[in-house]
Amino acid sequence: MPVPSLTVLRTYALKANPSELPSSVLFSHTETSLTIFDAFPKAIFHFLVLPRVIPPATASELSSLRSLLKVEKERARGIVETLGKDAEQVRGMVEEEMVKRYGFKWDIWVGFHSVPSMEHLHLHVISSDLVSPRLKNKKHYNSFHPKLGFFLHLKDVLSWFDSDPSYYAMMSGLKKDQYEPLLKESLVCWECDKPFKNIPALKTHLQEKWDGRVEREKKRLDKKRTRVRELEEADESSSEPLNKRVDTRDTS
């Protein structure tokens, strides 16, 4: 019998009424999915979107991407597409929160782990900073590296459905032997390809990049505020109608 914590997602997905879940767990839900806060977030924003178990789909079919891709192709496609649409809504909510909390947006990745550790299909929605005290080892990092191949972007998985049947057959196998070795690859910054000797060094790099981004965005916002204020002051000393002279739209 598996360790109970590895099947907890299934208990969530089977809930008839997801609202009963604690607010510390549940972020949002729809008719077809629920989105939870990842218990050990590997970035500033990290959520899991789970398909709810709705007949004719079974918990067993929804155990993983691998098991789902064994069911009749068009039914599997429908489930992945629906999950993806719900994830896009979550992306929108996360972007809104990014602007609220930080004043700017950054990339959000939406995808599956090719070899999941927990049972029940879950789509990761994770911000691209990868700044988190819970990101502790090479496996954590490489499992989200967007170009390494272990992390399967949703749009790539969706493209499999429209590819040659032989390619679909190959990809839907999701062979462990093909993906697990990727987790042991050497540490390279996903953004600038710089290599690192160990996790602490890479984490310092990611933190510095993030701090730099925050600093640049802060300066950008300050500049914009100054620009707007100067235009407003020019207005006060002019007799021309306001809408004839200033355009304060943010084109940055």
Next chain:
DNA sequence: GTTCTAGAAC
């Protein structure tokens, strides 16, 4: 998935 920790790496 995490925690714990032995021993490798520095």
Next chain:
DNA sequence: GTTCTAGAAC
């Protein structure tokens, strides 16, 4: 000596 990784246990 300390830091860091990786495998076992849960």
